[in-house]
Amino acid sequence: MEKPTDKTVHGFATDAAMYLRSKIVEAAVESNAPVEIPEIAIVLGSGLGSLVDKVENKLTIPFSDVPHMRMTTQRLHAGNFVIGKLGGKQVIVLQGRLHLYEGYSSRIVVFPVFILHMLGVKTLILTNASGGINLTYSVGDIVAVSDHINFMGVNPLRGDIEMGRKALFPDMTDTYTPRLRELACEQAKACGIDLHEGVYIGVAGPSLETPAEIRAFRVLGADLVGMSTVLEAIAARDCKMDILALSLVTNMAAGVLDEPISGEEIVATAKRRATDLGNLIEGIVANV
Numbered sequence: 154m155e156k157p158t159d160k161t162v163h164g165f166a167t168d169a170a171m172y173l174r175s176k177i178v179e180a181a182v183e184s185n186a187p188v189e190i191p192e193i194a195i196v197l198g199s200g201l202g203s204l205v206d207k208v209e210n211k212l213t214i215p216f217s218d219v220p221h222m223r224m225t226t227q228r229l230h231a232g233n234f235v236i237g238k239l240g241g242k243q244v245i246v247l248q249g250r251l252h253l254y255e256g257y258s259s260r261i262v263v264f265p266v267f268i269l270h271m272l273g274v275k276t277l278i279l280t281n282a283s284g285g286i287n288l289t290y291s292v293g294d295i296v297a298v299s300d301h302i303n304f305m306g307v308n309p310l311r312g313d314i315e316m317g318r319k320a321l322f323p324d325m326t327d328t329y330t331p332r333l334r335e336l337a338c339e340q341a342k343a344c345g346i347d348l349h350e351g352v353y354i355g356v357a358g359p360s361l362e363t364p365a366e367i368r369a370f371r372v373l374g375a376d377l378v379g380m381s382t383v384l385e386a387i388a389a390r391d392c393k394m395d396i397l398a399l400s401l402v403t404n405m406a407a408g409v410l411d412e413p414i415s416g417e418e419i420v421a422t423a424k425r426r427a428t429d430l431g432n433l434i435e436g437i438v439a440n441v
Contacts, residue, residue, distance in 0.1 A: 162260060162267060165221040169264075170271035172220050173245075177236060180212045189243040191236060193438055194274045196247045196265075198281035198381060199227070201401065201423055204431040205248050208237040216249075222268070223261055225249045240439030245274065252380055254359035259307040263388035270392040276333070276441055277389045278434060279382050279398040282423050284406035284414070286367055287351055287376035292405060292418075293426050295348055295433065297337045298329050298398035301383045302354040302375055309384045310391055323391045333397035333437070340436035346429055351376030353400055355383030364408025378406055397437065401426055 174190060181188040197204055205211065216222045216232040225232040233248040251262045269277065285294065310323070334350065341348035354375035356362065362370070362378055370378060377400050389396050403422040404414050 162264065166264065166267035166271045168220045169222055169268040173214065173234060173236075173268070173272055176212065176214055184210075190273050191243045191245040192273060192275045193242055193244045193278070193441060194247065194269045194276070195239075195244060195278045195434060195438075196250050196280060196385065198250070198401070199403075199419070199423060201280050201282070201427050201430060203424070203427045204434060205233075205235045205246055207431050207435055208235055208239050208244065208246060211235055211237040219268070222264065223251060223257060225251055226255045227252065240435045240437075242438050242441065244438060245269065245272070250381060250385070253305060253307070253357045253384075254380055259305070259309040259311070259384050262384050263309040266385050266388040266392065270389075270394065274394065276395045277385075277397070278437065279385055279396065280430065280434070281353075281379050281382045281398070281400050282403040282419060283353065283377040283379040283400040284362070284367075284404050285376075285402040285409065286354075286371050286378055286406050288409065290349065290351075290376070290402050290405070292402055292422055294402040295341070295346060295426065295430060296351045296377060296400045296402065297334045297348055298353045298377070298382070298400055299334065299350045300329065300352045301386060302352065302370075302373060303383050303387070304370075305355050305357045305383060307384070309388050325387070325390060328386050328390045328396060329398055330395040333395055333441075336440055337397060337399065337433070337437055340433055340440065343436060344429065344432050346433055348433075351400075353377045353379060353382060353398065356380055361414055362407050367406045367408050377402065399430065399434070401430060
Protein backbone atom coordinates (compact mmCIF):
# COMPACT_ATOMS: atom_id res chain seq x y z
CA MET A 154 0.00 0.00 0.00
CA GLU A 155 1.34 3.40 -0.95
CA LYS A 156 1.94 5.94 1.72
CA PRO A 157 0.30 9.39 1.31
CA THR A 158 2.87 12.16 0.88
CA ASP A 159 2.69 15.94 0.57
CA LYS A 160 2.96 15.71 -3.22
CA THR A 161 0.37 13.01 -3.83
CA VAL A 162 -2.29 13.26 -1.13
CA HIS A 163 -4.85 14.94 -3.40
CA GLY A 164 -4.69 12.14 -5.96
CA PHE A 165 -4.60 9.43 -3.31
CA ALA A 166 -7.68 10.86 -1.57
CA THR A 167 -9.49 11.07 -4.90
CA ASP A 168 -8.67 7.41 -5.62
CA ALA A 169 -10.00 6.36 -2.23
CA ALA A 170 -13.17 8.43 -2.56
CA MET A 171 -13.84 7.00 -6.01
CA TYR A 172 -13.48 3.48 -4.60
CA LEU A 173 -15.97 4.20 -1.80
CA ARG A 174 -18.36 5.79 -4.30
CA SER A 175 -18.16 2.73 -6.55
CA LYS A 176 -19.02 0.45 -3.63
CA ILE A 177 -21.99 2.66 -2.70
CA VAL A 178 -23.25 2.50 -6.29
CA GLU A 179 -22.76 -1.28 -6.45
CA ALA A 180 -24.70 -1.80 -3.22
CA ALA A 181 -27.53 0.45 -4.43
CA VAL A 182 -27.80 -1.41 -7.75
CA GLU A 183 -27.83 -4.80 -6.00
CA SER A 184 -30.63 -3.73 -3.67
CA ASN A 185 -32.51 -1.78 -6.36
CA ALA A 186 -32.26 1.36 -4.23
CA PRO A 187 -31.40 4.94 -5.19
CA VAL A 188 -27.74 5.93 -5.02
CA GLU A 189 -27.17 8.18 -2.01
CA ILE A 190 -23.73 9.65 -1.40
CA PRO A 191 -23.45 10.66 2.29
CA GLU A 192 -22.90 14.29 3.19
CA ILE A 193 -22.58 13.55 6.93
CA ALA A 194 -19.63 11.65 8.41
CA ILE A 195 -19.07 10.43 11.96
CA VAL A 196 -15.71 9.41 13.40
CA LEU A 197 -15.96 7.07 16.39
CA GLY A 198 -13.40 7.26 19.19
CA SER A 199 -11.98 4.60 21.51
CA GLY A 200 -14.63 2.25 22.82
CA LEU A 201 -17.43 4.01 20.92
CA GLY A 202 -17.58 1.76 17.87
CA SER A 203 -20.91 0.25 18.86
CA LEU A 204 -22.73 3.26 17.38
CA VAL A 205 -22.64 1.39 14.06
CA ASP A 206 -25.27 -0.95 15.52
CA LYS A 207 -27.75 1.91 15.04
CA VAL A 208 -26.92 2.27 11.34
CA GLU A 209 -29.47 0.64 9.03
CA ASN A 210 -28.81 -1.01 5.66
CA LYS A 211 -25.12 -1.13 6.47
CA LEU A 212 -22.38 -1.37 3.89
CA THR A 213 -19.12 -2.15 5.73
CA ILE A 214 -15.79 -1.54 4.01
CA PRO A 215 -12.57 -2.29 5.93
CA PHE A 216 -9.89 0.41 5.90
CA SER A 217 -7.59 -2.18 4.37
CA ASP A 218 -9.78 -2.44 1.24
CA VAL A 219 -9.64 1.28 0.46
CA PRO A 220 -6.80 2.40 -1.82
CA HIS A 221 -3.93 4.10 0.05
CA MET A 222 -5.76 3.93 3.41
CA ARG A 223 -3.74 2.79 6.39
CA MET A 224 -5.04 0.37 9.02
CA THR A 225 -5.45 1.31 12.66
CA THR A 226 -3.29 -0.64 15.10
CA GLN A 227 -5.38 0.36 18.12
CA ARG A 228 -7.33 -2.66 19.39
CA LEU A 229 -10.31 -0.49 20.39
CA HIS A 230 -10.70 0.72 16.79
CA ALA A 231 -12.20 -1.78 14.32
CA GLY A 232 -11.01 0.10 11.25
CA ASN A 233 -14.09 0.18 8.98
CA PHE A 234 -16.02 2.62 6.85
CA VAL A 235 -19.71 1.91 7.56
CA ILE A 236 -22.24 3.48 5.19
CA GLY A 237 -25.99 3.47 5.75
CA LYS A 238 -28.97 5.22 7.30
CA LEU A 239 -28.93 6.94 10.69
CA GLY A 240 -31.68 9.26 11.83
CA GLY A 241 -33.18 9.03 8.36
CA LYS A 242 -30.01 10.40 6.73
CA GLN A 243 -27.36 8.65 4.67
CA VAL A 244 -24.13 8.73 6.67
CA ILE A 245 -20.62 7.36 6.52
CA VAL A 246 -19.22 6.24 9.87
CA LEU A 247 -15.54 5.67 10.55
CA GLN A 248 -15.43 2.85 13.06
CA GLY A 249 -12.05 3.91 14.37
CA ARG A 250 -9.37 6.43 13.42
CA LEU A 251 -5.60 6.80 13.02
CA HIS A 252 -3.36 8.43 15.64
CA LEU A 253 0.06 10.02 15.87
CA TYR A 254 0.96 7.59 18.66
CA GLU A 255 0.66 4.69 16.22
CA GLY A 256 3.69 6.12 14.43
CA TYR A 257 1.75 7.76 11.61
CA SER A 258 2.52 11.23 10.31
CA SER A 259 -0.01 14.02 10.77
CA ARG A 260 -0.87 13.84 7.06
CA ILE A 261 -1.72 10.14 7.29
CA VAL A 262 -3.76 10.74 10.46
CA VAL A 263 -6.01 13.20 8.59
CA PHE A 264 -6.03 11.30 5.29
CA PRO A 265 -9.55 9.95 6.02
CA VAL A 266 -10.78 13.56 6.30
CA PHE A 267 -9.41 14.30 2.84
CA ILE A 268 -11.16 11.17 1.54
CA LEU A 269 -14.46 12.32 3.05
CA HIS A 270 -13.97 15.76 1.49
CA MET A 271 -13.42 14.23 -1.94
CA LEU A 272 -16.48 12.03 -1.42
CA GLY A 273 -18.63 15.12 -0.84
CA VAL A 274 -19.08 15.16 2.93
CA LYS A 275 -20.19 18.56 4.24
CA THR A 276 -20.67 17.84 7.96
CA LEU A 277 -18.19 16.01 10.17
CA ILE A 278 -19.06 14.74 13.66
CA LEU A 279 -15.97 13.76 15.66
CA THR A 280 -16.14 11.74 18.88
CA ASN A 281 -13.43 10.84 21.34
CA ALA A 282 -12.67 9.49 24.78
CA SER A 283 -10.94 12.07 26.96
CA GLY A 284 -9.50 12.81 30.37
CA GLY A 285 -11.34 15.40 32.44
CA ILE A 286 -9.26 18.42 33.49
CA ASN A 287 -12.14 20.69 34.51
CA LEU A 288 -12.80 19.97 38.17
CA THR A 289 -16.56 20.33 37.69
CA TYR A 290 -16.62 17.37 35.29
CA SER A 291 -17.30 13.78 36.33
CA VAL A 292 -16.46 10.49 34.70
CA GLY A 293 -19.15 9.72 32.14
CA ASP A 294 -19.91 13.35 31.25
CA ILE A 295 -20.38 14.24 27.57
CA VAL A 296 -18.84 17.50 26.40
CA ALA A 297 -19.36 19.45 23.16
CA VAL A 298 -15.96 20.82 22.19
CA SER A 299 -16.12 24.60 21.79
CA ASP A 300 -12.46 25.09 20.89
CA HIS A 301 -9.14 23.28 20.99
CA ILE A 302 -5.48 23.74 21.83
CA ASN A 303 -3.08 21.96 19.49
CA PHE A 304 -0.35 20.63 21.77
CA MET A 305 0.63 17.83 19.36
CA GLY A 306 3.61 19.65 17.90
CA VAL A 307 2.46 19.20 14.29
CA ASN A 308 -0.05 20.65 11.84
CA PRO A 309 -1.48 18.44 9.07
CA LEU A 310 -1.63 21.35 6.60
CA ARG A 311 2.09 22.02 6.75
CA GLY A 312 3.53 21.98 3.24
CA ASP A 313 0.08 21.37 1.75
CA ILE A 314 -0.35 22.97 -1.69
CA GLU A 315 -2.75 20.46 -3.22
CA MET A 316 -6.06 20.41 -1.42
CA GLY A 317 -7.64 23.37 -3.20
CA ARG A 318 -7.05 25.77 -0.34
CA LYS A 319 -8.27 29.30 -0.96
CA ALA A 320 -6.47 30.81 2.01
CA LEU A 321 -2.80 30.48 2.87
CA PHE A 322 -3.65 30.72 6.57
CA PRO A 323 -7.07 29.14 7.27
CA ASP A 324 -9.10 30.95 9.94
CA MET A 325 -9.68 28.74 13.00
CA THR A 326 -11.92 31.17 14.90
CA ASP A 327 -15.08 29.05 14.68
CA THR A 328 -13.58 25.65 13.96
CA TYR A 329 -16.42 23.92 15.82
CA THR A 330 -19.58 25.17 14.13
CA PRO A 331 -21.70 27.12 16.64
CA ARG A 332 -25.06 26.10 15.15
CA LEU A 333 -24.10 22.42 15.45
CA ARG A 334 -23.26 22.92 19.11
CA GLU A 335 -26.62 24.60 19.58
CA LEU A 336 -28.29 21.65 17.87
CA ALA A 337 -26.34 19.26 20.10
CA CYS A 338 -27.57 21.10 23.21
CA GLU A 339 -31.19 20.90 21.99
CA GLN A 340 -30.93 17.19 21.26
CA ALA A 341 -29.18 16.52 24.58
CA LYS A 342 -32.12 18.05 26.42
CA ALA A 343 -34.49 15.89 24.36
CA CYS A 344 -32.43 12.81 25.32
CA GLY A 345 -32.21 13.77 28.99
CA ILE A 346 -28.43 14.23 28.75
CA ASP A 347 -26.56 16.96 30.64
CA LEU A 348 -24.25 18.25 27.89
CA HIS A 349 -21.27 20.41 28.83
CA GLU A 350 -19.12 22.63 26.62
CA GLY A 351 -15.37 22.85 26.93
CA VAL A 352 -11.92 23.29 25.41
CA TYR A 353 -10.06 20.15 24.31
CA ILE A 354 -6.26 20.00 24.31
CA GLY A 355 -4.72 17.48 21.95
CA VAL A 356 -1.46 15.71 22.84
CA ALA A 357 0.57 13.21 20.85
CA GLY A 358 0.66 10.32 23.34
CA PRO A 359 0.87 7.41 23.79
CA SER A 360 1.83 7.92 27.44
CA LEU A 361 -0.82 9.52 29.58
CA GLU A 362 -0.10 12.96 30.97
CA THR A 363 1.65 13.73 34.24
CA PRO A 364 -0.13 15.61 37.04
CA ALA A 365 2.19 18.57 36.40
CA GLU A 366 1.20 18.64 32.74
CA ILE A 367 -2.49 18.55 33.67
CA ARG A 368 -2.01 21.48 36.06
CA ALA A 369 -0.29 23.39 33.24
CA PHE A 370 -3.05 22.52 30.76
CA ARG A 371 -5.67 23.79 33.22
CA VAL A 372 -3.83 27.12 33.41
CA LEU A 373 -3.85 27.24 29.59
CA GLY A 374 -7.63 26.95 29.64
CA ALA A 375 -8.13 23.29 28.76
CA ASP A 376 -11.10 21.36 30.12
CA LEU A 377 -10.31 18.03 28.45
CA VAL A 378 -7.27 16.20 27.17
CA GLY A 379 -6.95 13.52 24.51
CA MET A 380 -4.82 12.14 21.69
CA SER A 381 -7.08 12.71 18.68
CA THR A 382 -9.62 15.08 17.09
CA VAL A 383 -7.50 18.25 16.84
CA LEU A 384 -5.65 17.35 13.65
CA GLU A 385 -8.84 16.04 12.03
CA ALA A 386 -10.63 19.26 12.92
CA ILE A 387 -7.86 21.38 11.40
CA ALA A 388 -8.02 19.41 8.15
CA ALA A 389 -11.83 19.48 8.07
CA ARG A 390 -11.87 23.22 8.71
CA ASP A 391 -9.50 23.69 5.78
CA CYS A 392 -11.90 21.60 3.66
CA LYS A 393 -14.75 23.98 4.61
CA MET A 394 -16.69 21.32 6.51
CA ASP A 395 -19.08 22.04 9.36
CA ILE A 396 -17.66 20.35 12.46
CA LEU A 397 -19.07 19.06 15.72
CA ALA A 398 -16.90 17.28 18.29
CA LEU A 399 -18.37 15.33 21.21
CA SER A 400 -16.03 14.13 23.93
CA LEU A 401 -16.82 11.45 26.50
CA VAL A 402 -14.98 11.91 29.79
CA THR A 403 -13.85 8.33 30.41
CA ASN A 404 -11.53 9.20 33.28
CA MET A 405 -10.36 12.18 35.28
CA ALA A 406 -6.92 13.31 34.16
CA ALA A 407 -3.75 12.57 36.11
CA GLY A 408 -3.63 14.13 39.55
CA VAL A 409 -7.30 15.15 39.65
CA LEU A 410 -8.09 12.11 41.76
CA ASP A 411 -5.66 10.56 44.19
CA GLU A 412 -5.51 7.28 42.28
CA PRO A 413 -3.83 5.85 39.17
CA ILE A 414 -5.64 5.89 35.84
CA SER A 415 -7.04 2.52 34.80
CA GLY A 416 -7.30 1.49 31.16
CA GLU A 417 -10.09 -0.87 32.15
CA GLU A 418 -12.02 2.05 33.63
CA ILE A 419 -11.67 4.01 30.39
CA VAL A 420 -13.06 1.14 28.32
CA ALA A 421 -15.85 0.41 30.80
CA THR A 422 -16.98 4.05 30.86
CA ALA A 423 -16.99 4.24 27.07
CA LYS A 424 -19.15 1.13 26.85
CA ARG A 425 -21.48 2.33 29.62
CA ARG A 426 -22.16 5.68 27.95
CA ALA A 427 -21.96 4.59 24.30
CA THR A 428 -25.73 4.13 24.07
CA ASP A 429 -26.46 7.64 25.35
CA LEU A 430 -23.86 9.15 23.02
CA GLY A 431 -25.29 7.13 20.14
CA ASN A 432 -28.82 8.37 20.84
CA LEU A 433 -27.53 11.94 20.99
CA ILE A 434 -25.69 11.63 17.68
CA GLU A 435 -28.71 10.02 16.00
CA GLY A 436 -30.86 12.96 17.09
CA ILE A 437 -28.29 15.45 15.84
CA VAL A 438 -27.98 13.73 12.45
CA ALA A 439 -31.75 13.62 12.04
CA ASN A 440 -31.92 17.39 12.47
CA VAL A 441 -28.82 18.57 10.60
